[in-house]
Amino acid sequence: MRLTVNGIESEISSPPLTPLLHVLRDELDVTSPKAGCQQGGCGTCTVLVDGEPRRSCLTPVAAVDGASITTLEGVGEPERLSPVQAAFYEKYAAQCGFCTPGMIMAATALIDRKGGPVERDEVLEALGGHYCRCTGYVKIVDAVMAASRGEVGDVQDLPVSEAGEPSVEVHGSPA
Amino acid sequence: MKAVGARLPRYDGVGHVTGRTRFVDDVRVGKTLWVKALRSPHHHAAITRLDVSKAAAMPGVHAIVTHEDIPRNVYGHLEALGVPGDEPLLAAEDVRYLGQPIAAVAAESEAAAQAAVEAIEVSYEEKPALFDIRKALDPDAPQIHHWGNVYPHYGSYNHRRVRKGNIDWAFEKADVIVEGVYRPQAIEQLPLETQVCTVVPEPDGRLTVYSCTQAMYFSMGVVAAHLQWPLNRLKFVGGTVGGGFGGKVDTATDTICCLLALKARRPVKWRWTREEEMLCSSTRAPWHIELADAVTSDGWILGRRTLTIHDAGAYARFSPYGLTKHAFHHSGAYTIPNLRFDGFVAFTNRVPTTAMRGFGVTSVSFAVETHLNRVAEAIGMDPWELRLKNANRVGDTTGNGVTLKDPSTVPVTLAAAERVGIELPAEYRAMTSDPRGGDLLPEHLAAQQNLSELNGGGH
Ligand code: FES
Numbered sequence: 218m219r220l221t222v223n224g225i226e227s228e229i230s231s232p233p234l235t236p237l238l239h240v241l242r243d244e245l246d247v248t249s250p251k252a253g254c255q256q257g258g259c260g261t262c263t264v265l266v267d268g269e270p271r272r273s274c275l276t277p278v279a280a281v282d283g284a285s286i287t288t289l290e291g292v293g294e295p296e297r298l299s300p301v302q303a304a305f306y307e308k309y310a311a312q313c314g315f316c317t318p319g320m321i322m323a324a325t326a327l328i329d330r331k332g333g334p335v336e337r338d339e340v341l342e343a344l345g346g347h348y349c350r351c352t353g354y355v356k357i358v359d360a361v362m363a364a365s366r367g368e369v370g371d372v373q374d375l376p377v378s379e380a381g382e383p384s385v386e387v388h389g390s391p392a
Numbered sequence: 393m394k395a396v397g398a399r400l401p402r403y404d405g406v407g408h409v410t411g412r413t414r415f416v417d418d419v420r421v422g423k424t425l426w427v428k429a430l431r432s433p434h435h436h437a438a439i440t441r442l443d444v445s446k447a448a449a450m451p452g453v454h455a456i457v458t459h460e461d462i463p464r465n466v467y468g469h470l471e472a473l474g475v476p477g478d479e480p481l482l483a484a485e486d487v488r489y490l491g492q493p494i495a496a497v498a499a500e501s502e503a504a505a506q507a508a509v510e511a512i513e514v515s516y517e518e519k520p521a522l523f524d525i526r527k528a529l530d531p532d533a534p535q536i537h538h539w540g541n542v543y544p545h546y547g548s549y550n551h552r553r554v555r556k557g558n559i560d561w562a563f564e565k566a567d568v569i570v571e572g573v574y575r576p577q578a579i580e581q582l583p584l585e586t587q588v589c590t591v592v593p594e595p596d597g598r599l600t601v602y603s604c605t606q607a608m609y610f611s612m613g614v615v616a617a618h619l620q621w622p623l624n625r626l627k628f629v630g631g632t633v634g635g636g637f638g639g640k641v642d643t644a645t646d647t648i649c650c651l652l653a654l655k656a657r658r659p660v661k662w663r664w665t666r667e668e669e670m671l672c673s674s675t676r677a678p679w680h681i682e683l684a685d686a687v688t689s690d691g692w693i694l695g696r697r698t699l700t701i702h703d704a705g706a707y708a709r710f711s712p713y714g715l716t717k718h719a720f721h722h723s724g725a726y727t728i729p730n731l732r733f734d735g736f737v738a739f740t741n742r743v744p745t746t747a748m749r750g751f752g753v754t755s756v757s758f759a760v761e762t763h764l765n766r767v768a769e770a771i772g773m774d775p776w777e778l779r780l781k782n783a784n785r786v787g788d789t790t791g792n793g794v795t796l797k798d799p800s801t802v803p804v805t806l807a808a809a810e811r812v813g814i815e816l817p818a819e820y821r822a823m824t825s826d827p828r829g830g831d832l833l834p835e836h837l838a839a840q841q842n843l844s845e846l847n848g849g850g851h
């Protein structure tokens with residue numbers, strides 16, 4: 218079996234019924250899809266299979282042999298966040314961050330499909346199967362709507378990623 | 393003051409939105425073994441036989457631990473605060489809740505570990521179980537611990553007490569007595585990241601613990617106590633928690649992973665399934681709260697009697713501390729000069745309960761605020777006015793004798809009324825937190841304030 222994950226093609230050696238989630242995380246070391254429930258209930262494992270959001274915990278890898286998979290690692294450009302990423306960042310739509318990969322993948326698919334501004338009920342429908350225990354959802358829905366309207370700043374990705382916390386500048390401080 | 397009032401970018405925000413934040417489950421260490429636990433299938437039982445020899449001989453199994461492998465098999469989170477540990481890390485003689493861990497296996501894969509768990513030979517003798525805290529104090533209730541069904545260490549009492557003023561006088565003087573029973577239920581914190589831990593044995597004999605704990609130093613102390621090790625042999629890596637909400641204050645996985653890593657001499661990882669998280673992780677405590685308020689027909693709360701029972705589940709964990717906070721808050725944000733509070737931490741055969749947002753306080757606040765609405769209804773007074781009249785003012789004293797210097801009940805209540813579009817009478821809108829006087833200082837409150845001055849302010 219072969220998968221193209223975030224543009225890179227790989228030969229897969231896991232058994233055919235292995236959930237795509239485990240292939241991504243454990244065989245390919247692509248760890249942004251999370252194992253929140255492993256039974257289809259929470260949405261943290263959502264990835265795009267040929268552009269469509271799918272729960273990777275319920276998808277046997279054999280069922281997507283040859284497909285092109287996009288995970289959060291493959292969203293945005295090397296130095297610049299995508300509009301959905303930038304909106305989640307700027308509008309505080311990620312708290313603990315555990316649901317964020319699944320949310321951003323589903324939101325990205327929605328906006329790509331619509332090709333223009335998305336309305337609140339469309340966001341609710343697209344993210345309906347995604348749990349977030351931290352935010353209360355309001356900021357997430359606002360972020361997706363803003364991203365679809367291009368109402369986001371131009372957020373540069375940070376040069377520092379794995380090695381420690383990036384330094385933060387305080388903008389708009391009253392002091 | 394660069395931060396207050398500014399919209400600060402989250403320091404971890406870019407990591408979250410790019411998928412690069414490394415949660416415990418994302419840590420990659422070569423040759424890691426997987427952990428699974430044998431858990432009690434009964435709510436309450438004696439373990440009559442435990443034999444892991446067949447399981448240990450199974451393919452792919454590297455280590456099994458039971459209570460015999462633990463240098464100190466006592467889980468005592470609050471020992472430093474004087475709360476004695478009462479919980480085994482792995483059950484030895486009795487199991488007291490469904491899902492209680494008895495043994496843990498480290499093996500090459502999750503499937504191999506699970507197969508070994510199923511091969512452990514164990515038998516039980518079931519005991520009657522107790523689930524209703526209202527029955528915990530009955531003489532014929534099933535006994536959970538050999539010392540009984542309540543946590544017994546509140547000084548010389550077996551329960552938390554608050555005594556203030558003269559409660560009998562208040563109930564004699566009252567025009568109306570309003571009673572109510574409130575029973576907030578257990579709630580699972582339900583973080584999206586289940587309990588997870590990776591432990592790596594280092595070449596220098598130390599252990600590196602990748603922990604999802606909400607409380608690094610608590611967990612470090614708990615692990616060190618179990619292992620009987622000095623803290624400097626443990627390196628904890630954490631701070632990236634995929635949601636906790638109180639449930640990750642308990643040290644659920646760290647020590648068992650340490651023991652298995654030491655025994656197997658390999659890195660080990662334990663990631664709870666969603667089912668384990670729902671069935672076996674601690675919850676917010678259920679409570680049984682009885683309130684009786686002695687009230688005058690013009691809206692003064694002269695006194696309050698409280699009986700509260702906190703369901704600790706099978707073991708104490710943080711419950712004695714939660715009940716103390718509960719006791720402190722049982723008069724709410726209001727001044728009540730005569731109080732009699734009795735609070736019990738009761739044991740049942742439910743999963744042990746622990747912290748969750750506003751631990752011990754949200755339960756009693758729910759009861760108090762609901763009760764105030766009932767009081768208002770009983771005397772035919774607007775509930776906002778009842779609250780504003782009795783709201784804490786500068787110079788009022790709390791149930792535990794603290795004289796308030798900067799209470800915020802009045803401005804907060806007025807702001808809340810405004811936000812929800814309630815038009816209060818002008819005399820109420822003009823209220824402040826200033827010390828009581830005139831109509832707001834009836835005789836019974838004046839007497840209390842004089843007393844507090846005599847006592848030097850009651851600090
Ligand atoms: S992990 Fe796939 S839906 Fe929860």
Ligand code: FES
Pocket residue numbers: 310311312313314315316317348349350351352584634635
């Ligand atoms: S940000 Fe924590 S679960 Fe959504």
